[in-house]
Amino acid sequence: MVDAARAGNASALSELYTLYFPRVYRYILARTGNTYDAEDLAEEVFMRVLEAIERFQWREAPFSAWLFRIAHNAVISQRRKETARGRSTQLSEALAVDSQGPDELVENRLVLGDIREAAEKLPEAQRQVIALRFAAGLSVAETARSMGKGEGNVKVIQHKAIVKLREMMGQRKVEQVKVKVKVYEGEKA
């Protein structure tokens, strides 16, 4: 399919898009926490793919690794632009997805907001592994190739990232419970 797409075959290009667009979108959503950025950047990534696919070579990396390197560069480039403009991502924008009902939307926003906030405190390599493994659905081997690291190394990073996320999320839940208890106590008094 990739070879046919390189030759400009429209049906292969369409198949490639169908297969990878949702994964690229989820990856960018995980990195930016913003559905609007995810929409724009995912489309931009595929435009870059069109420009570069003729130069893609199997012997250098699997297609998925090559594709997510482009996606990673797009995210970095977007972040630089935002820094220059002084804009920061709004967590409330993170889950404006049409298919969700209002309750689900609010709950999902909170969860994603919490996770994103927690993930932002992780080192870059751990954030990258989380996005590639859990949002893009890449295997450890693909993640390793995309990041230019060994598979063993990726497993270590993944483990550390999950442990840290769990700690941070657990801490947040404890704080939320404390706030609820205070509110309850205030109401009783």
Place this chain on the structure above:
Amino acid sequence: MKARRLEEVLDECLSACLEGRRTIEESLSLYPALRPDLEPLLRTAVELADTFSTPPPHLIERGRERFLESAQIRRRARDLTRDIPITRRMANVWGRTQWGLLAAAFAAFFLVVAFSASALDSDSPEASPQAQVILDSRPAAVTNLRQAQEELRVQTVGDGAVSPRLIEELAQTTTELHAQVQDFADLDSRSRVELERTIGYQYLLLHLVIDTQPSTIAPEVRDALHLTEDLAEEWGVELPDVPPAVSATPSASPSATPAGSATPGPSPDDTPTATPPPSAAPSATPGLHELP
């Protein structure tokens, strides 16, 4: 050692859960000794993976249309230059730059049109009566013009000279199209975009003819170009930028006009916007705007 094993087992269980091969419980039952450490991590990771929503179907579909449209534009831009003999196309760096600029101009032009098409489509899904007229008459008008353009393109990039008859046919088909479209603004967005694209393509193609063909066909090319420009102006179509190397008018280059030619001579106003480098060798059949 235990940490190392936990990393391996965590990844093995995660992959199984994410790929739907096993549930969390099934995975935990396989490693009872690691359960206390494994369970919270596994649950956190699976919860995390479920958090990221997939894009809505309409977004995927819209993106795919744009993606395939861009792929088609790129292919057309490439096709435009594919038949040009390699000796002419790649004569030197100047030549490569020139063709690169032309291809880029095509790509940029069609990208702009493609994006404006999708924007306009969302406004007016219904076709107006006039739009129906142009869509129904496409075989007679637009298709004929496209055929004429393709014939011209093939001759332009081939080894032989372009026949003046072909340019005249192109002009005539353009006039027919003009006559069929009563009011461009009344057309639906799809038809407008199609016509904009066709006229923009023709404009660039005629500049390509100017660049690569002998000056003997200058009057016909000039007429066709003026016709195209007039039509674009009347319809309010923004014509694509022509790269400097291919932006000269038919009678542009004094050095390109053969001595004793019956074609009109250059006027002072027709100075080309770009001149070939001094190293460009004179050709036996000088073009209107020579490729180096």
